[in-house]
Amino acid sequence: MITIKDVARAAGVSVATVSRVHNGSALVKEATRRRVGEIAARLGYSPHGAARSLITSRTNTLGVLLPDLYGEFFSEVIRGIDQTAQGHGYHLLVSSSHDDRSAVEASFRSMRGRVDGLIVMWPEMDQTTVPNLPARFPVVLLSAPLKPDGFDVITVANFEGAYAMVCHLLDLGHQRIAIIKGVEGNADAAERLRGYRGALASAGLFSAAIEVAGNFNEASGFRAATELLRREVRPTAIFAANDAMAIGALSALREAGLRVPDDVAVAGFDDIPMARYLDPALSTVHVDISALGEHATLRLLAAVRDKEKHEHRAETLPTTLVLRRSCGAAVPASLATAPTAGPAALHPPPLVRHI
């Protein structure tokens, strides 16, 4: 590996000059700049990142801690983060499978000196498990249920989205609406449940709540739907707390020979990219997932840029109702058919209702 010394020697200058050339310092004679630049290029020199970080105490890298890397949701989050970070000249150091406080803290330690800040998604965090990180170290929390001092927090309008979706199902005339709940102790899951209950209560149907357990993956949605179908009184609509479980529920209903939405209406939450390709296409609460990543990154970059003056905020991204076939909403004929070819037709516009 060739170092700054090799370049300096070959060019007959000091390492300071080579450094200045590489950092575009104005204090270099044009001729020197060109000569050193050429020699560096010829030698294939590139500055050693770790050495640079050590002296500048900047890494141009953001750490990303996620519970998991599996599936479309996390994939979209990362994409949003990556695009934004890359656009600002930052790299991404990613790490997954963080499901408790010590894992988060351990990851932080192992990233110390390698990142300028951290995005941590960990919806199971609660008051007692706020990670203990050095004060002033820039951290953005995603989907955190609280707003601890010293952190930026970005969440999704879970309550509002769930509330609106269940209200919509009520509007369609459903009286027996079941929810497949998300992971126990998960903040997103809790808020979506609260929205479901709130909507039922607003219709005077609070005691009609039908709640079954789920854990956000397809298999649990399948199991939950199967269980619901075994009950003597079946629900006429199923609201799954995320799309993955809705997909599992659709499978269960199909296998049971039930038609969606005719026999049972189904709705999800997230609007992952595949939701529109299911058959029937899935009605769901739209979350701009990559925007979540983008926002988190922008907040983090702001915090990194001025550590001192940065004011921590808690932001909530809005959600939107996206009505496709699975919930049985009457989709206007003009939207139901998409006669033109091309990308636009690929995504037959769903009925969108702003919440």
Place this chain on the structure above:
Amino acid sequence: MITIKDVARAAGVSVATVSRVHNGSALVKEATRRRVGEIAARLGYSPHGAARSLITSRTNTLGVLLPDLYGEFFSEVIRGIDQTAQGHGYHLLVSSSHDDRSAVEASFRSMRGRVDGLIVMWPEMDQTTVPNLPARFPVVLLSAPLKPDGFDVITVANFEGAYAMVCHLLDLGHQRIAIIKGVEGNADAAERLRGYRGALASAGLFSAAIEVAGNFNEASGFRAATELLRREVRPTAIFAANDAMAIGALSALREAGLRVPDDVAVAGFDDIPMARYLDPALSTVHVDISALGEHATLRLLAAVRDKEKHEHRAETLPTTLVLRRSCGAAVPASLATAPTAGPAALHPPPLVRHI
């Protein structure tokens, strides 16, 4: 930020001793070890990664360069890489949108001194664009169409998979089988096309090839299928060079009021996780995508561990035919119904034919 000096001072020892404690050196008295360890913990000390990398010339980080971060395919690749890397104590520095030689080389330079090796996925690489990287620097190429000296290469059995799928369609009696091609100049796309042509040729139908352009995304599959439907002689089967395009084709067929597989059979390539949830479930060539990432990581770790003796290899991961409903294969009744609840039932076992 607290450094090794602070710990040494607080513990009344030299920095060398603190360092030894943290690295589990055997040359430390038990009492010292405990005392220093406690003080370090109390102070919240964690070693500075960049400083450590600089002196040890190891980063415990692998760089991952991908063309894109969008969609299930890349998501699965990363997951495979991450799991394996994490299991071996390595971090991941990811970077996307690499579509030409200079982007790859620039990324390499910016990662210099931050990673111990690189996984580069770039299927458009060819003989003239092999990136110029320092000799002996560990690099694994994914989906590369050639095996340049000094690189490990991992590819997928594209030719065999496509060949087998098209043979299967021929076996079902199809005579007019169209292919929706992948990105021009993409190695995977080229091999899949070769497999398609080879299968037709083997049936004496080479001149019956029906080839339309595509670029691996849903929209292009939609367009291609729409174009095929406009022809005076329609194909009876469509083989899309990846699942995303098959999904687009399914949308186009549905909008045109055609039934799959009754009117037109459809098959894809990749077996992304959602393939089984489509309706009809998609017949496709199964690639163990996360295993691709896993293998790449293992090869890279081997190269990192003994740079000198490491022998570069080219490996090809096998593919499997996965027959679901969309191609019209007669699925045995025992497989078509999945009566049991639970995760197993979620994935009704497709007819798998080993190629």
Place this chain on the structure above:
DNA sequence: CTGAAAGCGCTTACAG
């Protein structure tokens, strides 16, 4: 078992 010292590859005041 412990410490003093050199050095990893850079950047940046400070002189000149």
Place this chain on the structure above:
DNA sequence: CTGAAAGCGCTTACAG
């Protein structure tokens, strides 16, 4: 405009 020198936070022979 350029260079000598200090120093970022560590690790590791080398002495003792």
